[in-house]
Amino acid sequence: xxTKLPNxxxxxxxxxxxxxxxxxxNQHPEVFMPTFNKEGxxxxxxxxxxxxxxxxxxxxxxWTFEEYQSLFADVKDEKAIGESTVLYLYYYKDAIQNIKHxxxxxxxxxxxxxNPIDRAYSAYLFASRTHQENQTFEKALxxxxxxxxxxxxxxxxxxxxxxxxxxKMVKAYMExxxxxxxxxxxxxxxxxxxxxxxxxxxxxVSNTNEINSSKVIxxxxxxxxxxxxxxxxxxxxxxxxxxxxxxxxxxxxxxxKIL
Numbered sequence: 455x456x457t458k459l460p461n462x463x464x465x466x467x468x469x470x471x472x473x474x475x476x477x478x479x480n481q482h483p484e485v486f487m488p489t490f491n492k493e494g495x496x497x498x499x500x501x502x503x504x505x506x507x508x509x510x511x512x513x514x515x516x517w518t519f520e521e522y523q524s525l526f527a528d529v530k531d532e533k534a535i536g537e538s539t540v541l542y543l544y545y546y547k548d549a550i551q552n553i554k555h556x557x558x559x560x561x562x563x564x565x566x567x568x569n570p571i572d573r574a575y576s577a578y579l580f581a582s583r584t585h586q587e588n589q590t591f592e593k594a595l596x597x598x599x600x601x602x603x604x605x606x607x608x609x610x611x612x613x614x615x616x617x618x619x620x621x622k623m624v625k626a627y628m629e630x631x632x633x634x635x636x637x638x639x640x641x642x643x644x645x646x647x648x649x650x651x652x653x654x655x656x657x658x659v660s661n662t663n664e665i666n667s668s669k670v671i672x673x674x675x676x677x678x679x680x681x682x683x684x685x686x687x688x689x690x691x692x693x694x695x696x697x698x699x700x701x702x703x704x705x706x707x708x709x710x711k712i713l
Contacts (some may be wrong), residue, residue: 457523462536462562462657464628466543468617469576470568471642473498476538478650478667484659486532488525499539500525503550503552507545517557522621528589534657541610562657563631568639570618581612697709 464472469566476498480487489498501508501515502522509517516522529535534631542549543565553561568576578594581587586609587594598612610617628634642649654661 455628457526458529458535459523459526459557460561461557462534462564463542463557464536464538464564465546465549465619466540466565466623467567467573468540468611468618469573469580469638470540470546470566470639472538472540472566474646474667475564475566475637475642475650475653478646478665479536479651479653479657481581481665482534482654482659482662482666483536484532485527485536486658487536487538497525497539497573499541501539501541503549503556504541507539507548508610512605513690514546522556534659536657541702543623543627544613544617545621546626554630559631560633561631562633562635563627564635564637564653565624565627565654566637566639566642567624568618570615570620573618574613574614577611577614578618581609586612611679618621624678646675680699 464475466472476487476489479485480489487498488500495514497513497514497516498520501512502517502519505515505517509515516525525533525537542553574595575591578587578591589597595614597615599616602608602613603608624636633656635653637649637653647665650667651661651667663705
């Protein structure tokens with residue numbers, strides 16, 4: 455029997471609640487999402503569809519199509535089959551091309567968006583815990599691209615500002631795919647069950663009360679109030695001047711509110 459492949463993807467953004475959503479969806483009897491491969495290695499983020507861009511920078515990933523297929527070998531009769539790789543949003547050009555090549559045109563896309571300042575600071579804390587970061591947040595914001603270019607052992611997660619420049623990324627996905635669902639991080643935290651049910655509706659699976667949404671995975675809820683950081687993240691050329699009319703109204707209102 456031919457192995458089924460994903461019909462939906464959580465593409466990002468990093469540090470925006472994607473691990474929690476992955477966990478909640480994986481509890482649904484009609485949803486299949488891989489967490490470990492056959493060898494027991496954690497592969498919640500396969501990264502296969504951007505392998506050429508990240509393989510030399512990240513430790514875990516799936517780098518061949520055969521191994522990618524094997525992640526879904528245990529699919530039975532689940533209606534929604536997915537995976538979550540948060541860097542698919544940032545590397546949208548290659549990701550979109552490979553999604554269409556390997557998975558087809560009708561894949562459903564889920565995007566989670568968070569206040570770029572809070573997202574960046576959460577990523578900074580994560581990088582600090584994993585020994586990828588030893589500078590102050592403000593200094594890291596200024597020189598992260600330079601450091602990244604010089605050191606190919608650094609993860610893309612240290613591109614704190616760039617990973618939060620959502621406009622072109624979201625625009626590309628909305629233009630290239632028919633089915634795109636956006637989850638706002640603040641709503642996800644404040645009304646988790648409602649937002650998860652909306653995702654269930656998007657995936658055409660039944661609403662269920664069996665989901666335990668009390669556990670937050672990889673929480674990074676600290677906020678950063680430095681005016682310097684806000685200026686660095688929200689200066690000219692950022693999302694601020696790119697709102698226009700592309701995004702759904704609730705997303706535009708949200709982004710406008712946080713800038």
